[in-house]
Amino acid sequence: MMEGLSPLLNGFALALTPQNLLFCLLGALLGTLVGVLPGIGPTSGIAILLPLTSVLPPTPAIIMLAGIYYGAMYGGSTTAILINTPGEVSSVTTALDGYQLARQGRPGPALAIAAVSSFVAGTLSLIGLTFFAPRLADLALEFGPPEFFGLMVLALSIVASLSGKSLARGVVAGALGLLFAMVGLDPTSGSARLTFGSYDLLAGINFISVVVGLFAIAEILVNTEEYGVSVYKTAVSGLMPTLKDLKDSAAAMIRSTVIGFFLGLLPGCTPGVVAFLAYDAEKRFSKHPERFGTGVIEGVAAPEGANNAVTSSGFIPLLALGVPASPPLAILLGGFMIYGLQPGPMLFQRHPDFAWAVIASMYLGNVMLLILNLPLVGLWAKLVQVPYPILAPLVLVFSFIGAFSVRNSMFDVGAAIFFGALGYGMRKLDYPAAPLVLCLILQPMLENSLQQSLGFSRGDFSVFLSRPVAATLLVAAVALTGMSLYARLSQPRAGDLLSAGAAEQN
């Protein structure tokens, strides 16, 4: 056993040198900042700092860049919980219950559980990364387009449980999400779709504009209806989670780790999608699913655990195969290349010190992030005490910056205002926003995997049923949808309660 651990122990010896520790801390700090600031995501954060790290030796440089990536996952939940403005796509789901907890005067426990869940999931996934990297990476490679299509359909089946009172309105919102995602150039033919002659729409609708509009701007508009009142109805109480909070969220942390870890192995399965899947799974496991969306602590623990587990397990295909599972990891791969390090099966043989030092630094980085984030909970929680007439305009200015920053485009800012108005209207008409966001995330992969599968089978749809994994995923999707429909039909009042939650969270 100890022999098996010796490469990791050597890695720790290297990661614990003052220089590497310093850059690990710097990466974790910058990552948290990147997550909190709406104007910058982990992809652009790593991209901006990549040239600056070229003056460093490879080990501290990659340790710092990796720290930015997983640090951003910690930080992204802060604004989602406090002001309903997800700093990252992966924090959209966290906002559903986290923001409600903040409104109920419990921003502290929500932030603390987000940090603890991130730590637990991040660390457990690192153990998986340490022991199973090469074997699991091979397994992930067996996932072809039909299996991805099955996975995307499975993720789509969540729409039924995210729909609130009216399934029809939930499906409409989801379908609109699919349509908004199709705007722009068709990836296979290059034809302009749903652009109606607009040059700006050719590049598609920026996801961040949609999220900022539907969540942040719409929220401000709803709250503007009442003059001079605070959205946070009760005073802030208890900054740290209670024993009950920890007990309630413990199982959610473990379940979301498992979901996030395995799905994180699949290239393209983004933290945003996985957070939705983990949230839905938790709702299904819960004894009180109708309370999800109204401010339950498990609703914060599950997505936060899942997105951090994805972050760690995404390093498995990167390190073991050289396959980046997400855009930030693709930039990180570029960082490896700058130093002449080729991730893949030979990395652990040719540069074992480097590879294990990076893995060991991630354990250390997770501990640092927990230590950094828990004391900061009190500071962040004070944000909700800022008078609303000051907070609201500032949130809108940050929304402007967030929408602008992705492509440096004023058109994207205009799009965010459009989606803000749409989100306000949807809320007033009881259309849930979550299915729209989910489908917007899923559409590109859904369409690509469908096209590739049918191209590969020469148009034979039976390809989805002849491959065991794809067929199992599709059957699971049908079963989950059936279960949601059955629950709706057999408990009509649950739908009413759900809608109350959806109305609040939207």
Added chain:
Amino acid sequence: MEKYSRIVGSLLVVAFGTLAVLDSTQLPGPRSGAVLGPGFLPLWVGAVVILLGAWQLITALQVAGTPAGRGAWPEGKSLGRVGLMLLGLAVYVSAANLLGFLFSTWIYLVAAMRMLALYPWRIVLAGGFLGSLVITAIFKVWLTLPLPGGPIGW
């Protein structure tokens, strides 16, 4: 009002779906080697949207309004305030190109704070300026985000 807003909402949904279906019919068929053309998904998703929008319309015509609550449409001054907030945001974004990010943000913060609460002018003017200066320093100077510059580059 609730009933009419639901009818208008359903009609908008049908309109969205119709636009998607109409656009999909203008798109070319599958290119060689591909099975599905670019119009396949917009056509089917658009058709589903039309059907569900029509279903919503029928339901809206049949039922009475929903009880007032957080989800209900505001009336009078409240609705005006929402409209003003949205309009103010649109004007701010349009003015950013003309005046630059720093000055347009200053003006916007001052106007929005005065609209939401009647703080004294000196407070909103100073607070707005400080806020816009700090935000500009972080995003435009430190993070080098190319936010609109205006005539003097700020």
